[in-house]
Amino acid sequence: MNAQDVINFLQDNPSFFEDNPDVLTQITVPHHTGGQAISLTERQVSTLREKLAQVQGKLSELVGFGEENDSISAKVHHLTLSLLIAESFESVSQSLYTHLTEGFAVPHVQLRIWNSILKRPLPEFVEVSEELLFFAADLQRPLCGPVQQAEVQAWFGESAEQLRSWALIPLRRDAQVFGMLALGSEDAQRFFPEMGTLYVERIGDLVSAAVLRHIG
Template sequence: MHAQEIIAFFNAHPEFFDEHPEMLNQLTVPHPLNGQAISLTERQLLTLREKLAQVQGKLAELVSFGEENDVIAEKVHRLTLSLLLAEDFESVNFAVYNHLQEDFAVPHVALRIWNSILKRPVPEFIEVSEELRFYAADLRQPYCGPAAQHGEILTWFGEAADHLRSMALIPLRRDAQIFGMLALGSEDPQRFFPEMGTMYVERIGDMVGAAVLKQIG
């Protein structure tokens, strides 16, 4: 008999081992690691243990992700409280830089605001090019990826610009209009990468945008 015929027989007669239970102990198969002969029952136990180990590994991974998300959520909460308590633009600005650099460990942060009635003599209000404004308006979600292709934005980081390898660019919105951008930079090329999730990054952008609008209109 060929292998397929044997498989077809057992599929057609699932009651075979109920009628001949002694066969379960008489039949042997090679151990998957050492090749020694073991019973079908032992082989099935090994298979179940392997599946259990895989499930436990997936569960540990999910728990790890959950704990990581809890940590991030707590950081976002602290940033939110600081922005809510800010009484002027300077306080908002301090909260943004302080929490992102100290709490989130983002080494380089830059904020730019345009189309604002009230301006300040600070770097955050330095004019940006029309090309950059169009680019920001076209972003449907934050950009995460290599830093090299964003020459104008790199200049916002001063002497650190030449060392940045990855970047997150978060547009600040007033309804459908973009009025600014929050840029995060890192020397690590994998700190911000295209496939990363952007949910928390978007939420930070929403909160910063709302806090800025509250102070400068």
């Protein structure tokens, strides 16, 4: 008789241990962490405890993700309301900076607008290079992680040298990119290439709509 014969027998006779309850206490197996042998029943209990601990860990992780998503959704909601009631471009930009730096705890935020019908004598409307225009036009989604874009880095002045991660969000009028929202952080893991960008993209859509409402 080999191991498979034993397995086949137990599968064909599911009531075996019910009919022979003492067998479970008589069989001993090595403890999975080493040491003295334990009964089969004790081994089953130990295995079930381990599986329970794994399930509880996964559940805690899922609850944590859910709470984090709820928190981000609430912040996006507050930003949306603020942009909706903004009565000028200046109000839009001020609301944006306030909510991103205080609500989302993004330490460095810069906004640039180009190809606008109506311009303002503000830093947000400073001319950008043709190279940056092409760079932004090629972005299909927000670019997160380290950035090798000297012109964008220069927007942050002296702080640029301390920044380790970035999120560059193209602003669109239909398919045309007309600006960029740039977020920077000293934390190298704040924005990284593999991160999900759903909320970042939504913020980009909100800012695009709010800006276009005031500058055309």
